[in-house]
Amino acid sequence: MNIRTDLAIENKEMYDEENKGKGVEISGVEVDKKQFDENINVTNIKITDEHGSQVLNKPIGNYITIEVQGLVDEADVLKESLKEKVAKAVAEELKKLVQFHYKLKVLVIGLGNDKVTPDSLGPYTASKVKVTRQYFLIYEAEGDEEMSCVSGFIPGVMGTTGMETAELIRNAAEIAKPDVIIAIDALAARNIERISTTIQISDTGISPGAGTGNMRKELTKETIGSKVVAIGVPTVIDSRTLILDSLSGFLKDPVKAEKYIEENGQDMIVTSTDIDQIIKDFSDIIANAINITLHPGIYS
Template identity: 40%
Template sequence: FHVLVAGLGNASVTPDSLGPRVLKNLQVTRHLKVQYGDDFWKGRTMPIISGIVPGVMAQTGMESAEILKGIIKETEPDLIIAIDALAARSVKRLGTTIQLTNTGIHPGSGVGNHRHSLTLESLGVPVMAIGVPTVVGAAAIVHDTVSAMIGALSESMETKGMGDFVGKLNSDEQYDLIRELLEPEFGPMYVTPPDIDETVKELSFTISEGIHLAFLGQEVS
């Protein structure tokens, strides 16, 4: 069973370096088969693990999906694990949640930088995605405080109608309204916590050890 782990993101930008840092901690095994041949693998339950940090388009001029398609063609993995930093929709999720999905990933979509999707349909191989929110947009920060804003508006007779109007919107509608108000004035601004260096360091190690436990059955420190 061959697993290809793709560490998405820009290693030079701390909030976006989760994927590359996971690959630094990852114990790959594919080179053992290449070096010692098929006989080495007979009778062993160890899976074949390989890894790649495809970088970002500004560094390579290529989409991550294009790079992965070439690697898939040559190495024929059975599963791809794509690891990427995410943009949170709530401040409370920053660095506190690890999101997993078996439906692939759309790199850059959280910050409006849409890239080719990494999915079973686009790559021809099942894709498991692991992501951690490391940045949050200004609109999400305001959205987290919208309840307080509604309460303040409702206290004044002059703005009571506005408070009632916003309060009747669902969460997504409130977020879209706030984003429409903020972005023309401030642009698509994103914020990251002051301890993001330590957060990414710890989470990247946690994810790499999770992969080791899942496929190798042991921690690799």
């Protein structure tokens, strides 16, 4: 079946299912799992060659998945404590891809549309990241021991700006001259439970609008000129994926069912009923993690 997902961990899970087992080894793919906390699990999938890339349908690189259980169900006081723990876990993994140094320059991009809730993760997260480039300009500082030179940019979407997002980001990068671009965006998942539990970090770039099915030009080191680290949270599920995956164990002829949906169904995006709270919680977590990573002398 043609199951749509932006998560490397779900591609690996589908490969395991198709091969009738869990943890099936794939040449060119390295998987490392660890538990950060009682409710927080981390899975690092490293694709090392073209064979691994083809099997998992992802570019060569690192895909780090942080999964947190109970965030939506916790009472407010306990939730804030858990959010802090998750932010530290995300920061610990992000530091492996973005290493702080005295002259580090970073451009943080909030991809998406803040007028459409499931697509608003990027703008809301970027607005909470501490931007510092203005201080470096005012004091003509080359670097700092406690904080990075951080620029922020929320480019909007082509439907409201009339301009290609990748072009806007390329121009912003020419001004900021970043060592690294951190791009935050909404993703699509296979499993509805991942919408309230999962964060993916990767160092292979990103296609703006991928989560909501409106893919634009890719943002990669080759297209932008700077290393691109993507942070995403699945906020939507393709309706066809939801139907086929939910009924996979009951369909006598999955191929025929998929063909029927393709010919008679409509392309729709499904999200959770509490997506507003999910966007708030995960934008808080990711922004906090970015601040911890880029400004170690201010945040801890």
